[in-house]
Amino acid sequence: MKNTARIGALALAAAALTGCATTNNPNDPLEGFNRTMFSFNDTVDTYALKPVAQAYDTVVPDPVQTGVGNFFGNIGDLWSSINQLLQGRVEQGVSTFMRVAINTTFGLGGVLDVATEARLPREKSDFGQTLGKWGVGSGPYVVLPFFGPSTVRDTAGLPVDMYGDLWTYKRPTRWRNVGAVIRIVDRRAQLLDASTLLEDAALDKYDFVRDAYLQRRQSQISGGSSGKERKEDAIKP
Template identity: 60%
Template sequence: MNGLTRSIAAIALVFAVTGCASPGNAHDPLEGFNRAMFDFNDTLDRAALKPAAQAYQAVLPDFVQAGVGNFFGNLGDVWTAVNNFLQGKIEAGAQDVVRVVANSTLGVLGLFDIASDSGVPKHKEDFGQTLGVWGVPAGPYVVLPFLGASTVRDTVALPADIYGDIWTYKDPVHWRNTGSVVRLVDRRAALLDASNLLEDAALDRYQFVRDAYMQRRLNQVYDGDPPDNGNNGKDSQD
């Protein structure tokens, strides 16, 4: 894990330095590199991940897929709670804690989303959003190998998100690795319909994904209500 963290930090540093000096799109000064990484990730997805997700979706009953998603979603609520508290969202953080307690007990280790059925809202926060709330700019758009769309800020935040993931500490290691693969395939299966629409509709899929990602992250930082100019010391989409 330390090696991964160092690699992420090194990549972020390179992006920060080269991004400042590169011409072109103000939010995508590394477009040549990013498009190459986009094509690499897309090839990998078409060859391995998408077929695995299609098989997963075809073979497993819906209730099993729902249980897998609920289980890992419940683990994710722990890190979401931490980030909500770090952002000063005390009520949302408390709701996240209630979700984890309810789903981990009445929901049988998170397999059932009892909390949502009871009206407790689900949030999704990560350390990149927390940095944005603290005033750290998003920086240039980045496409990471294997991981996909990101920004310099989100790339720098990745080590914290990795260490904040409870599953990172699961022993034995082979169970951790197996679960990580299952979670990855489950997430990809949930996006099959959206990716099919994207492939059919977008003339420039790279540009579509980039713009959608940047807008989505802006909305996440501002909880869906960004200022008109999109810039309050945090992110800028102008």
């Protein structure tokens, strides 16, 4: 757990120390640093994560992939519920908590998404969004190594999100680590079609991802829906 806090602290320090790598873009004062990190993440994705996700998508049957996504989504729903309550969105927080209760009880521990069929759709929420609801400014846009698009505010909330993730406390450690890898690969596999469209359509992929991320975050914090899960999320190379 100490390592997760250090990751967040190091990421914040990296953003602060790269203030010299600025541009004339007021919406992206750290663009020089961010483009370097974006290129690094894109290279890691191209040569490591994406090929593994493609193999996973080819070998693992669709129903199994759906079950994996549902299981980890159900775990994340509990933290979303807490954040929604912290944001004063009591009705949504209670609804999301009911999702967890229904899917855990009647959905084989969350493998089946019974709650969506019961008209309780998933709406994700995190601590960065909570900070925004509390009036904390976003600060500059920053691209984190491995984690992708963020802002200074969202980066500060990242360690809290890690502590709030129930899978972090899974024992024994080897099962937690295996599950974490499967979770990442499954998530990337669900974005294969969207990332292909992005590569084909975007003249400047960096600009497209930055603008999409910032617009989506603003929509979440201003009270709009956090968006449908999985493929409709912003791409994070």
